[in-house]
Amino acid sequence: MAARPANPKLADDILRVTAEIVEEKGPERLALNEVATRLGYTRPTIYLYYKNKDELLQATIDRSFETFADLQDAAAEGLPPASALRRRVAAYLDWGIEHPGMYRLMFEHPAEKPVDPARAAARRRWLERDRALLAEVIDGVDGADAASLDLVEPGLWAIAHGLVSLIISGRLFGPLGRAIGIDEAKARAQQIIASTLILPADEEATR
Numbered sequence: 001m002a003a004r005p006a007n008p009k010l011a012d013d014i015l016r017v018t019a020e021i022v023e024e025k026g027p028e029r030l031a032l033n034e035v036a037t038r039l040g041y042t043r044p045t046i047y048l049y050y051k052n053k054d055e056l057l058q059a060t061i062d063r064s065f066e067t068f069a070d071l072q073d074a075a076a077e078g079l080p081p082a083s084a085l086r087r088r089v090a091a092y093l094d095w096g097i098e099h100p101g102m103y104r105l106m107f108e109h110p111a112e113k114p115v116d117p118a119r120a121a122a123r124r125r126w127l128e129r130d131r132a133l134l135a136e137v138i139d140g141v142d143g144a145d146a147a148s149l150d151l152v153e154p155g156l157w158a159i160a161h162g163l164v165s166l167i168i169s170g171r172l173f174g175p176l177g178r179a180i181g182i183d184e185a186k187a188r189a190q191q192i193i194a195s196t197l198i199l200p201a202d203e204e205a206t207r
Helices: 007-027 030-040 043-047 054-075 080-096 102-110 116-125 126-138 146-170 182-196
Strands: none
Touching: 007 030, 007 043, 007 054, 007 102, 030 043, 030 054, 043 146, 054 080, 054 102, 054 116, 054 126, 080 102, 080 146, 102 146, 116 126, 126 146, 146 182
16 A cells, blocks of 8 residues: 555545545446546545555445444344344345445455455454344244354345345346335335345334
8 A cells, every 4th residue: 555645634535535436437437537636636646545546446445344334233223133133134225225336346346365354354344243143043043053044144145235236237126226216126125135034023113
């Protein structure tokens, strides 16, 4: 990573504008010239903070995963395991459908090589929390064991990722859900998840 001048606000602004452009145009159309222009600088300024486009994208992904994990935590705070897991899955679907550009960048952009273990661990924070909740839920199901977790977890996230990817690509419910409305698209996606993963009744909903 390039040496950083002592201007953390500009570094943060670069990431913010990068995320805006990715959301507007998609990650493949990000241009460093546009990032610099929107900030009122020239392209060489970007290189003072990020040595190339990919490093900038990787830093943007890091920041987005932090936000993504915090939103999931907030959605499920203080809830029993089954309810917390439901709310976290719902937050995953909502965020991905509402932020298609950033979702594609986070989950489809090639990872850096070689992989930085600390960076990879930070990006998996949300997933580790989901796994812990799912383990608690499965532990309360008669006949379930540790092997059940290893089967259910990847299936759950494959379905969630597939739903978001199909919706934002327009292959399910029309372009970005506009065929039925974005809120209805999110609601239907949540229903599909609920019908696939049988969880105990939502404790919060029955109180």
